Amino acid sequence: MATGNGILIVGEISGSDIAGVTGELLGVGRKLADNIGEKLQVIFIGSSISDVASGAFAMGADDVFIGDNPFLALYQPESYAAVLEKAVEDIGFNTIIMGTTTMGRDLCPKLACRLESGLAMDCLDLNIDSQDGNLIAARPVFGGKAMAEVDCGPARPSMATVRLKSQAPLALDSSRSGDLIPISVSLEASLAKTVIVDTVAIEAEGVVLEDARIVVGGGRGIGSKDNWSKLEELAGAFEGAVGSTRGACDEGYCALDTQLGITSKTVAPDLYLAVGISGASQHMSGVAFSKYIVAINKDADAPIFKHSQFGIVAKWEDVLPSFQAKIKELLAG
Secondary structure (H helix, E strand, O other), X not given: OOOOOOEEEEOOEEOOEEOHHXXXXXXXXXXXXXXXXXXXXXXXXXOOOHHHHXXXXXXXXXXEEEEEOHHHOOOOHHHHHHHHHHHHHHHOOXXXXXXXXXHXXXXXXXXXHHHOOOOXXXXXXXXXXXXXXXEEEEEEEOOOOEEEEEEOOXXXXXXXXXXXXXXXXXXXXXXXXXEEEEOOOOOOHHHOOOOOOOOOOOOOOOOOHHHOOEEEEEOHHHXXXXXXXXXXXXXXXXXXXXXXXXXXXXXXXXXXXXXXOOOOEOOOOOEEEEEOOOOOHHHHOOOOOOOEEEEEEOOOOOHHHHOOOEEEEOOHHHHHHHHHHHHHHHHHO
């Protein structure tokens, strides 16, 4: 059984709300904390964030730590790492978990180096051994073709990042409460080696890809940018979003921010309709948490069919028009 000061989630804030990934991390963190009988705690770093951060109680947190300083309003690697290092030294935690986000990919290795601790990156599941308290991480290897189970060993704190959409957040419980705990933040501007001077938000048109219940995915087999508009039209009928493979992006059929895969975005829709996608492991890692996968591909031996609940072996041009017409008919009825 682990002994210490529990599980620490490094939370993120998006705009004026707690980022969705933090709810996912609190979901898996709640499981770990309950299994070892310790607290689930979360830390937020930023400026004037107490009111927003308090929402983490309803998401499953027992305690919420706040590192508040105007200098921390925007993410800054060295400063955020220094705040976390001091918190670990003062409080102590068995396990530290971050999301495999832009911040997590950058911050977690820096913190692990400072703490001289091990780190399991981009995990799909986490457990804690009830005998020795070691963190056991399941993570994809060889481009997603296999899964490795990693024992993080006796070093404390154990550290991991968790892939977005791989965990389910808890149902919100507004009756939950806990302690909102400020932590000491003393920083000098000279600590920062780089500084973010501004961020620019790009407004998404239609349904946000990561949140879509239905995603239509297109690959290089779509053939042209003009053909790509047919996928967008179909996704619009579904009130869904369009995702892509690296090959489709490389051909210039679509925007880079639609790419799905192990090194890009991850989605977990109710339905993933893969059109002209062969099913390479790197791409499938980004859609593996889809509830249902339906594939349309002219190659009967395409790997995508091994991952699909339903498949159609045909040219997508022959299937999509009648498929879309039927969808419109059903929706109209």
